[in-house]
Structures are given as structure tokens and as C-alpha cells.
Amino acid sequence: MDRRLAITWLGHSTFLIRTPGGTRVMFDPWLARNPACPQAMKKPPKVDLILVSHGHRDHMDDLVAVARESGSPVVAMPELCDWLGRKGIANLSPMNKGGSQHVAGLDVTMTEALHSSGYVDNGQMVYMGEPAGFVVRLEDGVTLYFAGDTALFGDMRLIGEMHKPDIAFLPIGDRFTMGPVAAARACEFLGVRQVVPMHWGTFPILTGTPAELKRLVEPRGVQVLELKPGETAE
Ligand code: NI
Ligand code: MN
Secondary structure (H helix, E strand, O other): OOOOOOEEOOOOOEEEEOOOOOOOEEOOOOOOOOOOHHHOOOOOOOOOOEEEEOHHHHHHHHHHHHHHHHHEEEEHHHHHHHHHHHHOOOOOOOOOOOOOEEEEOOEEEEOOOOOOEEEEOOOOOEOOOOOEEEEEOOOOEEEEEEOOOOOOOOOOOHHHHHHOEEEOOOOOOOOOOOOOOHHHHHHHHHHEEEEEEEOOOOOOOOOOOOOHHHHHHHHHHOOEOOOOOOOOOO
């Protein structure tokens, strides 16, 4: 445990986390055609663990490339893993909602998300299982909640009670996910002190902003970790 948690935003919902134990975790890899991803970061990185929340293009367009480059386990819904297997990716750790597993030295629980999940492959819409979120418990006990794409739901309270997350990664762009008002409510349900806004600013139709989230949660003592694409917070 020689290092501190580092969170790098690659734009949209793509994050690279370095845990205190030095494990590199990538969430929802979307690089090459992600308009928010800095040019220098578009190349698939070598990571130790890949977590995928659902099958939409803006969350997994570079999944095969990153999995191939890394050879590290991919954690996702069984249907998504099955599709990956047919693409020649062998290191798969499928799971489903409510389940936990110890993978790459971390404890990962898959949680609910209210959204949809499909991927267009060769002109066909492929079912990728249900959308999900993740709770990740790091080596030092610090607990992250990555919501994926979701609407607000009441059982975020249950996630708060059971997992006591320290930092929540919440979508705030609106239109396809929660906006800032619902995300502020999510912070309350989860009981988090820190929130990393995601899924905003990539396209003009994603109208929610961190400023709006700050206005709602800062008076209640919740810190908004607003990152620029390519920026790292420690
Ligand atoms: Ni989505
Ligand atoms: Mn999305």
C-alpha cells in the first residue's frame, strides 16, 4: 500500500483507476471515437482489470482492443462476456447483479442499473444482457460505486447501507441517464462524501453540468471531483 488512489478521466464514462496496491482498473473503455478522449490517450492501455457496465457503443467500443492489449480479466454480464468470447477474448469473469467476486485483488459487486443494453455488430442489434453498475472495494477498504448509465432508483439507498461507498461515479448528462438533480438525490441515498460526475459534455445533447451538481450537493457537504478529460485526481 505504497500509493494513493488515482482516478484518471478519459472522457464520457471511461476511467482509468490506479488503486493503492498499484492495480490498474479501466471502466467502460471508449477511446478511439470518443470525442472527449485526449488524442494521446486513445491507444488501448495495458491494465489489470476491465469492468464494463453495459453493451452500448459509448461504453465498450474499444473493449476488444483493450482486452487484447492487456490480456486481463473482463468483468461484465454473462451475455456480454459470451459475445466477447466469440471475438476471441479468453480471460472473462462474468457475473450478475447481486453477486460479488474477488478479481485482480479487488472485491467487485455487480449492482442494479435502470437503462438498456445492446450493441450493433455487423448490422444486427445484439442483446448484451442487462445494464449494471459496480461496487469496487479497494485494498485499503476504500469503496467506489460506479453507477454506469442509469436513472435514479430507490435501491441506491440499499447500496449505501450495505456497501457504504466513499466515492460515487454518477452520470449527470441527462437525456440518456440521470441529470444533476437526480444525481444529487443519488448522493443522498448513497451517503457518499465525494462524487465524480461522468457522461456529460461529450455531446451538446448531454446538458447536465458539474456546476449544477455542485450547487445542489456542496451545501450538504458533498465534494464534486470535477475532472477534465485526461486529468488525474489523487
Ligand atoms: Ni448507455
Ligand atoms: Mn452511455
